[in-house]
Amino acid sequence: MALxxxxxxxxxxxxxxxxxxxxxxxxxxxxxCGFWLAAGAPDDYQQGATVxxxxxxxxxxxxxxxxxxxxxxxxxxxxxxxHPLADTAAKAAAPIGAAFTLICLITGALWxxxxxxxxxxxxxxxxxxxxxxxxxxxxIALWRTFDDPSRAGRAAAxxxxxxxxxxxxxxxxxxxxxxxxxxxxxxxxxxxxxxxTILWPLLTMALAFTLLFITLHLAAMRNEILKRRIRxxxxxxxxxxxxx
Amino acid sequence: xxxLGALLMRDLRIAIRVGGGAMIGVLFFMxxxxxMPFAIGPDLALLSRIGPAILWLGALLATLLTLDRLLAADQxxxxxxxxxxxxxxxxxxxxxxxxxxxxxxxLPLVIVSPLLALFLNLDGPATLxxxxxxxxxxxxxxxxxxxxAALTVTLRRGGLLLPVLILPLTIPVLIFGVSASxxxxxxxxxxxTPFMILCALTLMALVIGPFAAAAALRAGQE
Amino acid sequence: xDLGPHSTFIIAAYGASAFILVLLIGWIAVxxxxxxxxxxxxxxxxxxxxxxxxxxxxxxxxxxxx
Numbered sequence: 001m002a003l004x005x006x007x008x009x010x011x012x013x014x015x016x017x018x019x020x021x022x023x024x025x026x027x028x029x030x031x032x033c034g035f036w037l038a039a040g041a042p043d044d045y046q047q048g049a050t051v052x053x054x055x056x057x058x059x060x061x062x063x064x065x066x067x068x069x070x071x072x073x074x075x076x077x078x079x080x081x082x083h084p085l086a087d088t089a090a091k092a093a094a095p096i097g098a099a100f101t102l103i104c105l106i107t108g109a110l111w112x113x114x115x116x117x118x119x120x121x122x123x124x125x126x127x128x129x130x131x132x133x134x135x136x137x138x139x140i141a142l143w144r145t146f147d148d149p150s151r152a153g154r155a156a157a158x159x160x161x162x163x164x165x166x167x168x169x170x171x172x173x174x175x176x177x178x179x180x181x182x183x184x185x186x187x188x189x190x191x192x193x194x195x196x197t198i199l200w201p202l203l204t205m206a207l208a209f210t211l212l213f214i215t216l217h218l219a220a221m222r223n224e225i226l227k228r229r230i231r232x233x234x235x236x237x238x239x240x241x242x243x244x
Numbered sequence: 245x246x247x248l249g250a251l252l253m254r255d256l257r258i259a260i261r262v263g264g265g266a267m268i269g270v271l272f273f274m275x276x277x278x279x280m281p282f283a284i285g286p287d288l289a290l291l292s293r294i295g296p297a298i299l300w301l302g303a304l305l306a307t308l309l310t311l312d313r314l315l316a317a318d319q320x321x322x323x324x325x326x327x328x329x330x331x332x333x334x335x336x337x338x339x340x341x342x343x344x345x346x347x348x349x350x351l352p353l354v355i356v357s358p359l360l361a362l363f364l365n366l367d368g369p370a371t372l373x374x375x376x377x378x379x380x381x382x383x384x385x386x387x388x389x390x391x392x393a394a395l396t397v398t399l400r401r402g403g404l405l406l407p408v409l410i411l412p413l414t415i416p417v418l419i420f421g422v423s424a425s426x427x428x429x430x431x432x433x434x435x436x437t438p439f440m441i442l443c444a445l446t447l448m449a450l451v452i453g454p455f456a457a458a459a460a461l462r463a464g465q466e
Numbered sequence: 467x468d469l470g471p472h473s474t475f476i477i478a479a480y481g482a483s484a485f486i487l488v489l490l491i492g493w494i495a496v497x498x499x500x501x502x503x504x505x506x507x508x509x510x511x512x513x514x515x516x517x518x519x520x521x522x523x524x525x526x527x528x529x530x531x532x
Contacts, residue, residue, distance in 0.1 A: 039467055049470035053479045060483070079459070099490045103483045110479040114472040127415070134412045141408060145399055154463030155395045159409060162391060162456050166412075212487070219494050226501040233508045240513075 007084045009225045016218045023215040030208035037201035044198070050114055055201050057107040058186070059209040060100045064132060065167050066213065067097020071139070072164045075157035085221070087153030088228075090160065091143050092220035096213060098136035104129060116180060124173035125181035128166060135163045149228060247332050248340050255344030258317075266348035273306040273353050277360045288365040295364035296374045296425030300418055302360075303353050303378055304385060308407045310349045311389040314341060315397045315461075324397070328461055338461070339454040342390045350382040373428030373435060377442060381421040384446040387453030388413050394457035398464045417445050 006012050034055065044051035070093045077086030108126070109119040120126065139156055146152035174183045185193040192199055259266040280298045281291055291298075315338075318324040327337050357378055361371040392410035399405065424438035469476050508514070 043470065048472065049468070050472050050476055052469070052476055056479060056483050079463075095493075096490065099486055103486050106482045106486075107479040110475045110482070114475050127419075131412045131415055138409045138412060141405055142395065145396075145405055151398075151464060155460060158391070158456055158460045158463065159395060162413065162452065216490065216494060219498065223494060223497050223501055226498075226505060230501065230504050230508070233505075233513055237508075237511075237513050 009085065009088075009228075012085060013222060013225060016222055020215065020218055020222075023211060023218065027208060027211040027215050030204065030211050034201060034205040034208045037204050041201045042197055047115055050111055051198065053107055053111040054198075055205045057104060057111055058202060059206040060104040060107065061129065062206060063209050063213050064097060064101035064104050064129065065170060066210070067093050067100060068132065068136075068160070068164060068167055070217070071097065071160045072167075075160040078153050078157040079161075085225075086157075087150060088221050088224045089217070090153065090156060091149075092217055092224050094136060094140050094143065094156075096216050096220060098133065098140065100209070100213070101129065101133040101136055105133060121180050123179035123181055124177040125170065125179050128170045128173050132166055132170060135166065139163070149231070247330070248336055251327075251332075251337065252340050252344050255341055256348060259344065259348035267352065269306045269310040269349045270352045270356055272309060273302050274356065274360065276302040276305055277363065281363070292365040292367070292370070295361060295366045295370065296377075296429070297422050298364060299357055299360060299374050299378065300381075300421050300425070303350070303357070303382060304414060304418055306353055307350055307382060307385045307389060308410065310345075311386075311393050311410070312396070312406055313349075314345050314390060314393040316393075319397045324461070325465075328465065334458040334461060335454040338390060338394065338457045339387075339450075342387050342453060342457075345390075346383055346386040350386050354378045354382060370425065370429045374425045377421040377424045377439065380439065380446055381417050381442050384417045384442075384449040385414055387446075387449040388417070390453045391456045391460065394460035394464070397461070417442065417449075420445065 006015065038052055038055045041052065041055075043049050071090045074086045074090035074093065077083040078090065105126075108129075112121070113119050139159055142156050142159055143152050146155065171184075173179065174181055186199075186202070194202065277298055280302075284290065284294075315324060318327065318341075328334055330337070354375060357375050358371050361374060366374065389406070389410050391413075392406040395409060396406045420438045420442040424435055424442055427438055428435040
C-alpha cells in the first residue's frame with residue numbers, strides 16, 4: 001500500500017476508520033501510564049507538588065507548536081504538491097491546536113500564580129504563545145468565512161505559512177530574551193537537564209498528548225471529508241430539483 | 245514611464261482625490277490620540293510616559309482601518325483582475341500599490357505625529373524618537389496589512405477579519421517601535437538596538453508582504 | 467496523594483485541561499454522528515455520489531458537483 005493511496009478520500013476513510021480504535025486505545029493507555037507516573041513523581045525541592053502541573057503544561061505547549069507545524073506542512077501540501085487531502089488536514093488541525101494552546105496558557109497561569117506570584121506577565125514566551133493562540137483563532141475565522149472549501153484552503157495555507165515564523169520565536173524566546181519563564185531544559189544541545197523521576201512522567205505524558213492529537217486529528221479529518229460529501233450531495237440535489 | 249510607475253501615479257492620484265480616503269486616516273489618528281487623554285486623565289507626567297505607546301497604537305489602528313481600501317476598489321471595478329493578468333509581476337504590482345498606500349495613508353500619520361506628541365507632553369528627543377520609529381515601522385504595518393487585504397479582498401462580509409488576521413503579525417512591530425521610543429526617553433537600552441530590529445522587521449515585511457499577497461490573489465482567483 | 471499548600475491550583479489546572487479536552491472530543495464525536503445521520507438521510511432519499519451504485523434506473527445528474 002503506497003502513500004499515494006492515502007490521497008483518495010474513500011481509501012483514507014476506510015484506513016483511518018480501522019486505525020482509529022487502536023489509536024484511541026493507545027492514547028488511553030499512554031494517559032493511564034502518564035497519570036500513574038505523575039502521581040508517583042516526587043515533589044520538586046523548590047516548587048513542591050505544583051511541578052505536577054508541568055506534566056500537562058509542557059506537553060500541551062509542545063503540541064500547540066506541533067499543531068501549527070502540521071498545518072504548515074499541510075499548507076505546503078496544498079500550495080506546492082496539490083495533495084487532495086492537504087486542505088482537510090489543515091482545517092482539521094486548527095481547532096485541536098487552538099485547544100492545546102489554550103490548555104497551555106491556562107495551566108501556565110495556574111502554575112505561575114503560586115510560583116511567580118502572578119497569573120500573567122508580558123514576557124517574550126507568554127506573549128508569543130498568546131499570539132499563537134490568536135493566530136489559531138484567526139485561521140479558524142478565515143476557514144469559516146469562505147464558502148468554497150478549496151479557496152478557503154489556499155487562503156488559509158498562505159496565512160499559516162506566514163504565521164509559521166512565530167514557532168521558532170516561541171521556541172527560542174527564552175534564549176533570546178531575558179524572560180520570567182524558565183529557559184529550555186528538555187530540548188537542549190546538551191541533553192535534558194531534568195531528573196529522570198520527573199523526566200519520565202513528562203515524556204510519557206508528552207507521548208499521550210501526541211497520540212491524542214493524532215487520534216483527534218484523524219477523527220476531525222474524517223468529519224471534514226464527510227462534510228464535503230454532504231456539500232456536493234446538497235449541490236447535486238439542488239441541481240436535480242424540478243424546475244431547474 | 246514604465247507600467248509600474250504609471251500604476252504608482254494612478255494610485256497616488258486616486259488616493260488624493262476627494263473620496264480617495266487618504267486624509268481620513270490622519271483624521272482618525274488624531275481623534276484616537278485625542279481620545280486617550282480623555283480616558284486616561286490629564287496627568288501630564290503619565291501621558292508623557294505612555295505617549296509613544298499612544299501614538300503607536302493610534303497609528304496601528306489608523307493603518308488597519310484604511311487597509312481594505314488598498315485592494316477593494318480595484319477588485320470591485322475589475323482592474324485587479326487586469327493587473328493580475330498583466331505583464332508586470334504580480335508581486336511588484338501589489339508592492340507598488342502598497343507603496344502608494346503608505347505614501348498617502350501612513351506617511352501623513354508620521355508627519356502629523358510631532359504635533360500630536362505636543363498634546364501628549366513629549367519632549368524633543370522623545371518626539372524625534374517616536375517620529376523616527378513611526379517612519380521606520382509604518383511600512384511594515386502597511387506591507388503586512390497587504391497580506392490581509394489580499395486574503396480578504398474577495399470577501400463581501402469580510403468585516404473585521406482583516407484586522408483580526410493581521411494584528412497578531414504586527415505585534416512585534418508595535419513592541420519594537422514602542423521599545424525604541426522608550427529607550428530614547430528612559431532606557432538603559434540604547435535607541436539603536438530596538439530601532440535596528442524594527443528596521444529589520446520592515447525589510448522583512450517589504451519582501452514577505454508582496455509575495456504572500458500575490459500568492460493570495462492568485463489563490464483567490466480560481 | 468498530598469498535593470501541598472497549592473493543591474487548589476494543581477486540581478484547577480488538571481480540571482481545566484480535562485474540561486477543554488472533553489469538550490473537544492465531545493464536539494468531534496457529536497459532529498461525526500450528525501454528519502453520518504445527514505449522509506444516511508441523503509442515501510435514503512436516493513441521492514448518492516456518482517461512484518456509488520444506484521439502485522433505481524433514474525438518469526444520473528448531468529453535471530458533476532463543482
